[in-house]
Amino acid sequence: QSLKAEAELNGYRARVAQIMRLKDRRREIETNYAAIRCIDYSKLRVQGGAPFNAMVETAVQWADIEKQIDDLIHQNEQELLMIEYKLGKLTEREQTVLFKYYIEARTLLQIANAMNYSVDGIKKIKHHALLKYAEI
Numbered sequence: 588q589s590l591k592a593e594a595e596l597n598g599y600r601a602r603v604a605q606i607m608r609l610k611d612r613r614r615e616i617e618t619n620y621a622a623i624r625c626i627d628y629s630k631l632r633v634q635g636g637a638p639f640n641a642m643v644e645t646a647v648q649w650a651d652i653e654k655q656i657d658d659l660i661h662q663n664e665q666e667l668l669m670i671e672y673k674l675g676k677l678t679e680r681e682q683t684v685l686f687k688y689y690i691e692a693r694t695l696l697q698i699a700n701a702m703n704y705s706v707d708g709i710k711k712i713k714h715h716a717l718l719k720y721a722e723i
Contacts, residue, residue: 589714592721596689599666603692606659613652620645673723681716684709 620642670690674682683702687693693701699709
């Protein structure tokens with residue numbers, strides 16, 4: 588049963604990582620688009636409108652990534668409401684461990700250091716919290 592809870596929380600965590608990768612890609616595309624626009628095409632003799640096509644293709648890629656980012660953010664916002672509701676039913680310590688691990692993407696060692704616990708102690712708290720989370 589804790590596997591279902593872990594899958595739900597890992598899904599959220601994976602989408603956050605995907606959003607970050609898409610935002611990095613968007614910055615690359617913005618840079619490429621700006622570079623294409625800065626070229627003086629008046630002196631070039633290019634058949635088939637290649638520079639214009641590259642600009643259009645880059646703009647389309649940019650729009651596609653914007654839509655993907657918006658869709659993922661919307662999905663995560665909806666899911667985060669449910670996650671926060673379920674986390675609210677746990678003890679403060681359990682909430683902290685799950686939130687830091689799955690939402691903030693912290694490692695068990697980072698959480699242990701921040702909370703003054705051993706890594707094994709954090710693993711136990713996480714395991715029990717996932718079992719309770721799955722029952723909600």
